[in-house]
Amino acid sequence: MYNNPLVKHCTLYTSMLLRHGADIKFIIKTAKKMDDSIVSFVAVMNRILNKYDKSTETNEICKECNNPMVKEAGCIICKNCGNSICMYLIQSNM
Numbered sequence: 001m002y003n004n005p006l007v008k009h010c011t012l013y014t015s016m017l018l019r020h021g022a023d024i025k026f027i028i029k030t031a032k033k034m035d036d037s038i039v040s041f042v043a044v045m046n047r048i049l050n051k052y053d054k055s056t057e058t059n060e061i062c063k064e065c066n067n068p069m070v071k072e073a074g075c076i077i078c079k080n081c082g083n084s085i086c087m088y089l090i091q092s093n094m
Contacts, residue, residue, distance in 0.1 A: 007041050014045065024053045
């Protein structure tokens with residue numbers, strides 16, 4: 001895996017962009033264009049970068065009350081009704 005050119009390029013470019021102040025959302029959006037598979041190295045890197053994204057804005061809409069959702073404590077939560085995407089992930093794994 002570490003000899004994979006895609007992994008090497010991905011990590012070098014991401015490191016460079018972060019050192020030069022690029023917005024994490026921009027890096028994630030661009031990396032998704034390379035490989036959007038959920039089990040790829042890029043997907044893992046995006047999940048890690050997402051944890052460091054300080055913004056609370058999301059494009060998610062609550063399925064229960066149709067209000068915008070925000071990122072909070074690693075989950076996406078509706079401030080109106082309290083519905084959480086993390087809640088769905090936990091329930092689907094049981």
